[in-house]
Amino acid sequence: MSGLAIGFPLTESRGGTNPDVGLLYDINGLAKDAPGWLDRTMEFVGEYGIMLGLVLVALWCWWSVRRRGTAEDSVAAVAALIWTPLAAGIALLINIPIRGFVERPRPFVDHEDLEVLVVGKTDFSFVSDHSTLAMAIGAGLFIAHRRFGLAALVLAVAEGFCRVYMGVHYPTDVIGGFALGTAVTLLLAPLALALLTPLVSAIAGSRRLSWLVRSRRTGGAALVTEPLDMEGSDPGENGLAA
Template identity: 65%
Template sequence: MAGLAASGSNPDVDLLYDINGLAKDAPHWFDRVMEFVGEYGLLLAVVLLVLACWWSLRRRAGDAAPGVAALLWAPLAAALAVVVNVPIRDFVARPRPFRDHPGLDVLVSGKTDYSFVSDHAAVTMALAVGLFVAHRRFGLVGIGLALLEGFCRVYMGVHYPTDVVGGFALGTAVALLLSPLAMALLTPVVRTVGRSPRAGRLVRSRSAAGSSRTEPDPSARGARSGRERPVGAEERDLAA
């Protein structure tokens, strides 16, 4: 299977040339920006998005354990996607596109491993889908960043478009299909950590924990208002 896209015209290679051709027409400084963004920047942005979501969830009133557990699953799913990709890469053994297509403008040198599937695409999408399970709005932003990551990998000339699509599929499958099992295992652990005086701050902020303890029960408040009468109310009723 080493010659999966070695030669010949096909949509995968055509799209590779179309997207990578943008790098040839772009200014040198823009290519350097895309090199950093595609190699490190977008992955860092998704990680920061996960941290921002964690900060938001722990400040929310109510039971934060399921949301924090889902968020904890996101990096675990990304790591698992990389592990699963190791045998996939060795089995497919697809060379990097610049090895079979010398005319490409390669922005990152030193890539000697196989091309299918893209680790960057798998990791960012696994993080984004795990983030989506925890928080829809943050997750949609993360998925947008993951799609941009896939575009950058093709733009840089280090992956075929199908490498990126395969990475997206792998990251989504790992994060989504294993999510119920991960939630069942992680939620009790997170709840246990949340009850700890010190480590509990990882699950809930001090203000959120305080508000949940002091917030009165509406039903109890209504019952009390129905039972309690102002001082002297009985005497006024008899006088009337």
């Protein structure tokens, strides 16, 4: 039995009682009332712009943690930054069987009166890949550095809003993506960081590659061989690096 039959009644009309569909129309209705230039901007932002922004935030975070705090802070933060794209990739892989099991059509398949800003979407809707990817990156950056992480989380929420605004996802697709990205990043983080921290520490001790972890202007990075203790970390500005 597919997920459509057990959890997603998608045949509700705009005036129906399904809050998921009602919120879809409320948010997507903004696109109908917006000028064409705004819709084109939202299309670019929702498809590519926010993802590019998250990459830039991650690079800025990496540049910052190399130059501030202690050597141990830098090693821990860079380990978390390496984990961030890995977690995002794992979350996307996990979403493949979820989509195949649920088999939820895109909202415009059952609701022809939506304002669809991106055409050609033929895959299933639940859960949203964009939302999963954005939230996984946001959660990973929050582990590495609180302030950059908060900025990334705001971008992730904006990504989810854009997907509904564009008419290509239901709100619950977005919420499911947020949950999946967060769960994969945080639940697997202790094991991932236990493996990555010694590797990053070894890189920090290398003459040729130490700049990847610690700016040479700060005096280089000391070796850190102990795995990062997530529970014992002091919740400071640098996330797990604190």
